[in-house]
Amino acid sequence: MRRMVVLGGGTPLGRRVVDALRRESWVDRVAGIESHHAGRPGDEDLEVIAWTRDHRPLAEYLLKEEIDTVVDCSLVEDRSGRTRRPSGANVISAMYVGAAIADERSPVRSWVVASSSAIYPIGSHAPLLQREDRADARGGDERSASIAEAEDYARSLAERMPDVNVALLRLQELAGGEVRGPLARLLARVVVPRIVGFDPTIQLLHEQDAVSALTWAAEVELAGVFNVASSGVVRMSEAIRVTGHHGLPVLPMPGSPFEGLFDRLGLPFVPPSMNGLLLYGQALDTDKIARAGWHPAFDQLGCLAPLR
């Protein structure tokens, strides 16, 4: 029987993972943890441990509760660029979690990190399907750099501590009834802005597939870097058609100054941080996780269904 915590247990994804783990027979205890009180409904179940400034409170908690598995849903990735968080937040958070896990008395033997496909560079030169070993040519923007920095840290911890299994799951754009990434939020609009003259290949990950991949990784104590996406790919135009929404061809917005204005006026626009994705698209090669034994239950149609 396993004893686990879910960091970022108050995030939409974290909450779903906590619920899923509670239903598993092999889990003895699971707690959702947040670093501070956000005061959201449903937060009463969460434990609050201030781990983003000092690793010791978390280390003590892990020891006291004899936690063997940490599922980390606390990495922040937002292609819409709306959340303004210091670029170092992800690596700093990962560092403190890592320090708590690396503590000599730590009972943790498995660390599952929900990372993101945002780590891969986007552009006309990128391959159709991104493979795990190809993240070296980083896009260089703040968003991918921040994820990459946190991943680098987690990987180096894995090298240093071979008896701790560190799994980095690079989750594709999330889509579902409750958990939605920026692309899904865009597709869920009645009028979907798309860039004139481009029809990129996109790929979504159903929230239930994301939860199932994270719980599976925790169960089998997976180690390594893995792409996670629901099966198949879909063209942007086709995705809009399937949801029954209307595509509106727009010109790419050069920078963020107008973003707030357009948003306030309720005008459809492509957030500048999503320009790359809506020009050239992105899809992940998921062969590696399939070989390891996890398969998605949803295809792209299934991902689009809750966005109708």
Added chain:
Amino acid sequence: MAERGDPGTGTTRWGWAEGVGSEPRLFRAARRSWFRVEWEGLEHVPREGGALLVSNHAGMMPVDGGIIKYGIEEKLGRPVFSLAHHGFWRVPFVGRLMNQIGSVVGHPDNAHRLLAEEKAFVVVFPEGEKGPVKPKSERYRLQRFGRGGFVETAIRAAVPIVPITLMGTEDTTPVVGTLSLGAQHYPVTLNSLLFGPILGAIAHFPAKIRARVLPPVHLDGVAGRAPTSRSFLMDTAEKIRGDMQAALDEMLDARKSIWSG
């Protein structure tokens, strides 16, 4: 050959619409009646497994990719994918057009997936843009074959390289000069002088096109072994280029007229 798509989304695994990759009727008519393409040495094309087809590149709006793709597909019934420079995908509507004709971004990973996993034929033009933009004096002279990246791709995927020389393609859009704008060079063709820049890019002269398939180059000794020394890759690329140039010279010597071949 038309690609089959996912029944729900109609999207193929390459992100294409279903039916993409089938030959446009106008192109088939041009291939058969306008350029009257004739093939020789088709027995050198492997009947199973992947293969990297390499050919000489020419023309302002090169038709050579289509001649090879649709020619091989028609003769042998096996799918051929053409790789193209990623720059095409940066231009509005052009990238979509490239997808519609069944082109794939020329990235080593894409080539590897097609060759090793899908056991398909992939056609590349190792001269790159140096082929179409070369000056008039370099007519039917094969330009440098890059740095041998295509050889590395074939070794990694453990497939043979099949050289194909095309004669006649350079006469469909004869280059009369080169227009240089900064670092960019654009070929000026007789067609564009006669018909203007847009129609001139589409209107090709009905030169007879002959395609010759040379014996495949097997890299079995080194296949699957990586990394391979840079000098080996470049030497192999240069040898293939030399063989293709020799074959092309022979074909040009035997040619009686540009129009009838």
